[in-house]
Amino acid sequence: MNILVLIGTRPEAIKMAPVFLALQKNPHFNPVLCSTGQHREMLDQVLTLFELKPDLDLDLMRPDQSLADLHARAMQKISAVLAEQPFDLVLVQGDTSTAMVGALAAFYQQIPV
Numbered sequence: 001m002n003i004l005v006l007i008g009t010r011p012e013a014i015k016m017a018p019v020f021l022a023l024q025k026n027p028h029f030n031p032v033l034c035s036t037g038q039h040r041e042m043l044d045q046v047l048t049l050f051e052l053k054p055d056l057d058l059d060l061m062r063p064d065q066s067l068a069d070l071h072a073r074a075m076q077k078i079s080a081v082l083a084e085q086p087f088d089l090v091l092v093q094g095d096t097s098t099a100m101v102g103a104l105a106a107f108y109q110q111i112p113v
Helices: 010-025 040-049 067-084 097-108
Strands: 002-007 030-035 089-091
Touching (some): 002 067, 002 097, 089 097
C-alpha cells in the first residue's frame, strides 16, 4: 500500500514521525514522506531529531505570502504529487494549511484520507 505522509509544521512532524517510522518497518506499506515546508526552520529541527529526510519537499514558503497564495500553491503542488504517483492513502494531521489542503487535494482525487 502506497501511503503519502504529508507534513509541513513542527507539530505535524512531531506527531507523524513515529507513524512514518512504524510504516517503514512494515513490509505491507510503502510510505512516502512529503514536506510542504510550511514552517521550514522548526520543521527541519524535528526531522533532524527523528533522523528523517523527506522523500519530497514542496518548498512552498515565499516571503510576505498571503494564506490564499500558500493554499493555491499547496493545492497545485500536492495535487501534482498525487497525480504522479499511485497513492492508496494520504495521512495528514492537525488544523494547518498543509493538513487542510492535503486532505482536500486527496479528496478531489478520490484518495482516502
